[in-house]
Amino acid sequence: MGYCNGNxxxxxxxxxxxxxxxxxxxxxxxxxxxxSTWIYRIxxxxxxxxxxxxxxxxxxxxxxIDLESKxxxxxxxxxxxxxxxxxxxxxxxxxxKAIILLELEGLQQKEIAEVMGLKHEAVRVxxxxxxxxxxxxxxx
Amino acid sequence: xxxxxxxxxxxxxxxxxxxxxxxxETIINKTNALKNGQRxxxxxxxxxxxxxxxxxxxxxxxxxxxxxxxxxLMILVIxxxxxxxxxxxxxxxxxxxxxxxxxxxxxxLRYYKKRLRTHYIFTPIILLFYIVGFxxxxxxxxxxxxxxxxxxxxxxxxVIISVGLFLLFKVIKKELLSIKxxxx
Numbered sequence: 001m002g003y004c005n006g007n008x009x010x011x012x013x014x015x016x017x018x019x020x021x022x023x024x025x026x027x028x029x030x031x032x033x034x035x036s037t038w039i040y041r042i043x044x045x046x047x048x049x050x051x052x053x054x055x056x057x058x059x060x061x062x063x064x065i066d067l068e069s070k071x072x073x074x075x076x077x078x079x080x081x082x083x084x085x086x087x088x089x090x091x092x093x094x095x096x097k098a099i100i101l102l103e104l105e106g107l108q109q110k111e112i113a114e115v116m117g118l119k120h121e122a123v124r125v126x127x128x129x130x131x132x133x134x135x136x137x138x139x140x
Numbered sequence: 141x142x143x144x145x146x147x148x149x150x151x152x153x154x155x156x157x158x159x160x161x162x163x164x165e166t167i168i169n170k171t172n173a174l175k176n177g178q179r180x181x182x183x184x185x186x187x188x189x190x191x192x193x194x195x196x197x198x199x200x201x202x203x204x205x206x207x208x209x210x211x212x213l214m215i216l217v218i219x220x221x222x223x224x225x226x227x228x229x230x231x232x233x234x235x236x237x238x239x240x241x242x243x244x245x246x247x248x249l250r251y252y253k254k255r256l257r258t259h260y261i262f263t264p265i266i267l268l269f270y271i272v273g274f275x276x277x278x279x280x281x282x283x284x285x286x287x288x289x290x291x292x293x294x295x296x297x298x299v300i301i302s303v304g305l306f307l308l309f310k311v312i313k314k315e316l317l318s319i320k321x322x323x324x
Contacts, residue, residue, distance in 0.1 A: 016166065021237050023168075028238065038238055045237045045244045048322075081150065094321060098241060104151045117240025131144040138147060 002101040003047045005086040014050060018043045033114055040107070040115045044098045088137035092130065099123065100130045189219070210276035217266045217273070224258055245322055252319045259312045267304060 004010040021042050029038055089097055095116070102112045113123040192215050201207045231254070235247050274297055282290050 025236075025238055028236075041240060041244075042237045044241050045239070048241070048245065048248065082154075085147065085150065094245075095241070104148060115241060117242035117244075134147060135144050 002086065002089050002097070002104065003050065005090060006082055014047065017050075018046050021046060034111075037111055037114050040102065040111070044102070044115055047098070048094060085138055088134055091137065092133070096126065096130050096133075099126055100134060103127055103130075192218070204280070206276060207280050210273045210280075213269055213273035213276075217269045221263070221266050224262060228255055228258065249319065249322050252315055252322065256312065256315050256319065259308060259315065263308055267301070267308070271301060 004014060018039070022039055025042070029035065033041075089100065092100065099112060099116060102115060103109075107115070109123050109127065110120055112127075113120045116123065118126075196202070196211055196215065199207075201211045228251075231251055235244065235251065237244065239247070278294075281293050285293070
């Protein structure tokens with residue numbers, strides 16, 4: 001969702017592309033890493049290729065259905081906050097965007113390092129910096 | 141939002157996208173559609189090549205040296221362009237999406253730079269040779285076609301070349317943007 005600025009149909013299309021690649025490459029999975037890390041790698045790389053279509057990405061005007069029903073009263077406020085959050089994530093570089101989205105998804109820093117091909121320490125430092133940057137941007 | 145924990149809490153509130161009921165079926169269908177699409181593209185290219193060769197013999201272009209050279213040149217450059225595109229698509233297809241992001245990014249960057257070289261060097265040369273072949277054929281068109289049809293060929297030729305140049309410009313712009321985004 002983060003890569004698609006909350007646009008659910010685009011997120012679904014992207015998810016479908018990821019699973020097509022997983023399906024196609026399943027025989028090449030060597031169990032060097034866990035299957036989840038392997039799938040996350042394919043996901044991040046598919047999203048990276050997707051930036052070619054970045055111009056077509058529009059901010060979603062609607063909240064995900066679940067959220068809409070849960071917070072009917074504060075809908076507008078929530079909508080603005082989400083749009084602001086997506087906007088701030090979108091301002092990050094491709095690497096930083098991938099790292100923070102993986103962090104938001106709850107991945108361990110070690111796993112993020114494996115997905116990104118970076119050292120654990122480098123990821124730790126970067127996450128600290130991106131968190132600060134993102135918080136500052138969202139507050140504005 | 142005071143800190144990153146608030147952002148994370150908000151993120152988790154997003155709610156998951158529900159997986160479609162017939163997800164596996166959709167993925168299998170999409171994979172098959174992609175493979176069929178490639179087969180169709182290859183068939184269309186083969187038919188185009190066949191038609192061009194038939195046309196070459198049908199108009200007896202081989203009887204005139206200049207016409208033979210002109211038509212061969214046009215056919216040859218079309219084939220070279222198609223071959224370059226197929227090679228390029230295959231390169232992208234064979235990039236391993238399961239590699240770590242840094243390696244994948246480097247490969248993708250090399251791929252786009254190579255494509256850019258193709259657009260900057262080979263495509264203009266190909267277009268130039270195509271135009272040369274087309275211009276060489278003009279006297280034959282003038283000789284054998286009616287004035288109206290000859291004018292139509294002249295105008296449509298110019299339009300096709302202009303559209304080609306415009307598309308080339310658009311593609312270069314798009315590839316440059318991709319490289320810029322990857323290098324960020």
